[in-house]
Amino acid sequence: MPAAALLLAAWLAPCPAGAGPMRDRLQATVERNVTLRNLLQPDAGTLRAEAAAAGLRATQLNREAILDSEAFRRQEAMLARALGQGNIRVPRPQFLDILLAADESGRIPDSVTADYLRWRRSLNPARFDRFHPLIGPILERDRIVRNQTPIPLPPVQVPGEPILPPIDVGGGPQPVPNPPTSPQVPIPEPGSLVLWGAVGLGAALGLACRRRPGS
Incomplete structure (x- = not known):
């Protein structure tokens, strides 16, 4: 305070x-x-x-000290026999202030005494809570906490190595290559034809001149 x-x-x-x-x-x-x-x-x-x-x-x-005492062990053994035989006529359990001390979540420690009280309450919860107004809510909260199903979490996706896009060094669009073409046969130029014709004509005239004196 x-x-x-x-x-x-x-x-x-x-x-x-x-x-x-x-x-x-x-x-x-x-x-x-x-x-x-x-x-x-x-x-x-x-x-x-x-x-x-x-x-x-x-x-x-x-x-x-209580949990290590002989009185507590005798009580646990007695309630274990009563639970196995379904006997509802047993002396009032002791040490309930320790055995029913719940943690922050509302869960009480495990013991044969707690198991027996849970079984007794399951027979008629309304009647049990009416006659035991302090024990009933503790057992009910313990039951709710124990029956809760944890919410599954989605699996965590671990990213692998990132795929990087190609880097454009020139800063512009990439040129599109031209399709391959068949090799072209070179065509002689008109000047080459005239030259080769003149050479051939001169050779013919020279050959004709050589043949005339002998004939």
Whole structure:
């Protein structure tokens, strides 16, 4: 509880004017002064934390001692026989403040005593909760927590190596290559034909001139 709330509670405590006899008034005044003095101490929060930790350690030690006791083992054996025989007439179980102490999710520790109480409640839940108004809600919450189905999570897709597109170095569209064509036969130019004709004509005339003197 915050210090301001505790101070307010101390101020709202019964004052001497509203108390009964003189002894009650004196007792109320003393308690009020002690409360105020404790709240005004600089280490008041530390003292409360240490007291809470000490109480938690004491509870844990008490629980371990009870679960290791012969009385607890006899109770577990007796309720195991009653559960196997379907016997509903058994003495009231002990140590329920420890055996039915649920965790944060509402689940109580596993024990034969808890199994027997679950079976007894399953016979007639409404009647059991009416006669056991503190135990019934604890068992019901434990049943809901145990029957919950975890929601399956979708599988995580791990990406592989990324496929990178080709890099355009020139910064423009790639040229489209021309389709292959058949090789072309070179055609002689007209000047070449005239030259070869003149050479052939000159050779014929020279040959004719050589033949005339001999004939």
